[in-house]
Amino acid sequence: MNCLRIDQIYLFLEGELSPKEYRSIEDHISSCEKCQKAVEERKLLVEASQSLPVWETPQDFTQCVLARIFPKRISLRDWVVTASIGLSSAVLAFFMVYLISGQTLADLFINLNRTALSLFQNVVVVLVKAAKLISVGIQLILKIVSLILSGFAGLTTILSSELQIGLIALSVIITALLLFGAKRKLLAGEKA
Amino acid sequence: MEEDRELVKRTLQGDKQAFEMILNKHQQPLLNYIGRMVGNRELALDFTQEVFIKTYTSLSTYQPQFKFRTWLFKIASNYIIDFWRKKKIDAFSIDQAGKRDDNRPSFEIPSEEPSICAQFELNELRGKIEKALDKLPPHLRELFVWRHINEFSYDEIAEIKEIPVGTVKNRVFQSKELIRQFLEGQK
Numbered sequence: 001m002n003c004l005r006i007d008q009i010y011l012f013l014e015g016e017l018s019p020k021e022y023r024s025i026e027d028h029i030s031s032c033e034k035c036q037k038a039v040e041e042r043k044l045l046v047e048a049s050q051s052l053p054v055w056e057t058p059q060d061f062t063q064c065v066l067a068r069i070f071p072k073r074i075s076l077r078d079w080v081v082t083a084s085i086g087l088s089s090a091v092l093a094f095f096m097v098y099l100i101s102g103q104t105l106a107d108l109f110i111n112l113n114r115t116a117l118s119l120f121q122n123v124v125v126v127l128v129k130a131a132k133l134i135s136v137g138i139q140l141i142l143k144i145v146s147l148i149l150s151g152f153a154g155l156t157t158i159l160s161s162e163l164q165i166g167l168i169a170l171s172v173i174i175t176a177l178l179l180f181g182a183k184r185k186l187l188a189g190e191k192a
Numbered sequence: 193m194e195e196d197r198e199l200v201k202r203t204l205q206g207d208k209q210a211f212e213m214i215l216n217k218h219q220q221p222l223l224n225y226i227g228r229m230v231g232n233r234e235l236a237l238d239f240t241q242e243v244f245i246k247t248y249t250s251l252s253t254y255q256p257q258f259k260f261r262t263w264l265f266k267i268a269s270n271y272i273i274d275f276w277r278k279k280k281i282d283a284f285s286i287d288q289a290g291k292r293d294d295n296r297p298s299f300e301i302p303s304e305e306p307s308i309c310a311q312f313e314l315n316e317l318r319g320k321i322e323k324a325l326d327k328l329p330p331h332l333r334e335l336f337v338w339r340h341i342n343e344f345s346y347d348e349i350a351e352i353k354e355i356p357v358g359t360v361k362n363r364v365f366q367s368k369e370l371i372r373q374f375l376e377g378q379k
Contacts, residue, residue, distance in 0.1 A: 048318050
């Protein structure tokens with residue numbers, strides 16, 4: 001047999017030859033120092049190539065990809081639960097106000113209506129004035145809104161639905177208490 | 193581990209866990225391929241994510257007569273080529289590599305061939321090979337990585353690149369001889 005070609009050496013080392021070809025090459029390298037040396041050289045190269053360091057993926061890789069493919073959406077059931085808790089919180093806050101203020105229910109409704117109307121009127125005035133400013137910076141506001149929305153979308157993927165419900169309920173209670181505080185302030189002003 | 197084709201079928205039926213299993217099985221081999229092609233870990237991680245997303249959105253076009261991982265790596269290979277084209281980097285046409293056989297080393301053993309690899313410890317040799325990989329033309333580097341890091345068969349590589357098995361073998365041998373030449377130049 002003639003001396004080996006390099007491609008034959010690689011096929012030999014990678015077990016890509018028939019048993020007959022394999023034996024024939026083995027016979028040759030046992031008697032040819034040059035080919036033996038060439039085989040040893042490629043053997044080291046192949047061994048090192050097959051054991052190169054592995055690049056590890058980060059632990060959260062799978063979850064990152066899944067979050068991008070299947071963005072978390074709040075189900076109808078979650079929305080219903082959230083609305084129920086929000087409504088319950090509002091009713092609870094109303095009764096807290098009722099108990100603390102010592103007014104009759106009818107008075108309380110009337111006062112709350114007045115407060116709401118007064119707030120609404122103030123807000124309308126402020127909004128009319130703000131509209132002029134908004135018209136100037138409309139592009140800027142649109143960008144900000146878009147940023148807030150994307151932030152909220154990100155938040156909904158991070159927070160669990162239970163936590164979101166909790167946050168909404170908390171904000172409802174805080175709002176009710178603020179309303180109550182505002183009413184007391186107004187009443188105090190009227191009395192004075 | 194569950195058969196890829198079965199996992200694809202389940203994913204298409206809406207089973208998210210099945211796709212999660214696909215992700216867990218293939219993320220590391222894919223990162224090792226993409227990482228060696230782009231040479232930057234952060235970029236490689238981004239690309240690996242993108243390839244999986246592309247794979248998911250194209251899953252309905254997967255033909256079960258082909259191996260899933262060859263289909264996945266074909267998507268990855270095309271993604272890298274597109275990236276290079278957009279960046280106006282010579283895509284050196286991984287896909288047209290047939291015209292790029294210039295500087296091809298001879299497959300004859302020289303009469304006085306020095307022993308290069310034996311001069312290094314195994315770990316050192318690995319490091320040298322990693323560095324030499326960066327210098328390889330990407331169309332050869334890609335085949336080398338698939339063969340020796342991803343441990344694909346020559347048939348699988350031929351299926352991905354849609355070229356004859358003999359051509360794949362020659363190019364893989366050529367890539368190793370070029371690496372050896374780089375090592376010789378460094379000695």
